[in-house]
Amino acid sequence: MQRFQGEDANWKQMRREQIRMSERALKGQMDENIRRQEREKHKDMLEKQELLHQNQVQLHQAALEEERRKAARIALHSFNQAQAAERAESLKEQHRQEETENLAEMWHTMTSDMLTECADAGERDVGGGKPPQILPDRWKGIRPEQLRSFQRDREQQCQQKQKQCDAAKIQDAAWNLEQLTLTRKAEEEERRKAEKMRELRIQMDQYNMKLAREQRAHQEYLNKKLYTNKPTKDYFYQFNTSSR
Template sequence: MDLRVDNSADAAVERRRAVEATRQARIFNTRQRVMGLDLKALEQQVAERKEREEMEAQRERTFDLLRVNQDQVLMQQLHEEEERKSESNRDLIHYRAIRQRAEDTRDADLNFDRQRARGLSIPVPNSELGPASMQVFQGEGLGDKEKRRAQMEQTERVLRAQREQSEQLQRKNTHRELLKGRELVQQDLRAVQLDTLEEECKRAACIALSNYHLAQAAERAEKERNEQMRKEDEDMAEVRHMVTSDILTERPEAAQREGGRVEGSVGGPKVLTDRWRGMGPEQLSAIHKQREEQRLERERLREIDKQRDKAWDLQRMTVTREAEEEERRATELQKEKRTEMDRHNEQLAREQRQQ
C-alpha cells in the first residue's frame, strides 16, 4: 500500500525561503534603499487610489439610485394616500346614503312633507281612531324645508370641517414623513460627503507623499547627475592636461630647470624627474662612448689583475718548490745523520763486545 508523502513542511520551508529572498532583494536594492523610492509601493498606491475612485463612483451611483427609489416610494405613498382618502370619502358617502337616510331616523315622520303626511293612507277606520292616533296636528309642518336645509347645511359644514381636519392631519403626517425622509436623506448625504472628504484627504495625503518621494528622487537623481558630470569634467580636464602638458611631450627642454639648479637646493638635479622623457642622441652617444671607455678600462684593469695573479701564482709555486726542496734536503740530511749514528753505535757495540 502506497502512503502519501506529507510535503507541508517542504512547502513551508520553500515559502519562507521565497519570503526571505524577496526581503533580501528589497533590502539590498541600493537604488531603493538610498533614494527611498519604492516603485511597487507607488504602483500599489496608484492601484488603491483607482480602486477607491471606482468605489466612490459606484457609491455615488448607488446613492443616486437610492434617492430615485426613495422619491418613487414617496410619490407612491402620496398616491396611495390620495387613493385611500378618496376611497374613505366614497365609503363614507355610501354609508351615509345607506345607513343614515333621513327617512330611517326616529323623527322621520315629523320631518316629512305635510302633503306627503296627509297623503298617507291608514287602513284603520277613522271612527276607531282616538286622540293618540293623530299623526299631524294643527300648526305642525310649518318651515320644514328651511329646517331640513339648515340641518343639511349644518351637516355639510360638520362633514366639511371633519374632512378638512382629516386632510390637515393627513397633510401634517405626510409633511412629517417627508421631513423625516428628507432628514434621513440629508444625513446619508452628509455621511457620504464626510466619507468623500475623508477619502479626498487621504488621497491628497498619499499624493503629497508620493510627490514628496518623487521630488526627493528627482533631486537625488539631479545631484547624482551633476556629480557624474563634475567627475566627467574633471576626468576630461585631467586627460586634456595630460595630453597637452609637458609630461607626455618629447621636448627635452620641458625637463630642464630654469636657471640650472633650484634656489636653496644643494646638489639637486638639473632636470625635473617627473617631466624627464629620456636623453637625446648626443647624450646617448656620449654615454655609450663613456661606457665603452669604462669597459676598456675595466678590461685593462682585469688584464693587469690577471697578470698580477699569474705572477703571484708563479711566485707561490716557486716558493713552494723551494720549500719542498729544502724540506727534502733536510729530510735526507737527517736520514744520513741517523744512518751515520746507527753505524757509529753499531761500531761501538762491536768494540764493547770484543772487550
C-alpha cells in the first residue's frame, strides 16, 4: 500500500486513539461487571438478612407461644390443686357434719322414749276425739286391745264378705233356676207346637184321603149308574141335519 509523507504519523495517531477507545470500552465493561456483581452481592446479603430476620421472628413467636402454654399449664395445675383442696375440705366438712348428726341422733335415741317399752311413747294425742297419731320412730307395735279390736274388725269383715258371697251365690242360683225354668218352658212350648203341627198334618192327611175316597165314589156312581146308556154315532148324526 502506497503511503504519502505525513500519513504514517496520522495513521499511528489514529491507531493509538483506537487502542485507547478499546481500552476505555473494555474498562467500562469491566467496571459494569464489577458493579453488577456488587449489586448481586448486596441483593444476596439483603435476602439473607431478611431470611435471618424472619427466622428470628419465628423463633421469638415460638418462644412466646411456649411461654403462654407454660403459663396456661401452670394456671391449670394451680386451679386443679385449688379444686382438689376445696373438694377435700368439703368432704372433711361433710364427714364432720355427718358424724355430728349421727352422734346427735344416737344421743336423742338413748335419751328419748324410743328405747322404752311404753306403747304410749309411739303415739301423740291430737285431740278433738280423733285417734292418736302414730309416731313411726317410737312405735312399739300394736297394743293387745288394739290387736283384739283389729281381730274383731277382721272377723266382722270376713263375715260380711261371706254373707255377700252367700247372697251372690243365692242370687246366681236363683238366676240360673229362673233361666232353666224359662228354658224348659220354651222347650215345652216348642214341643206342644210341634205336636199340634203333627196332629194338624195328620188331620189334613185324613181329610184329603176322605175327599179322595168321596171323589172316587162319586165318579164310580156317575160311571156305573148315572151314565149307563152311552150315546151312539146315530145320536150325534141327528144334529145339524136340517136347513134351519
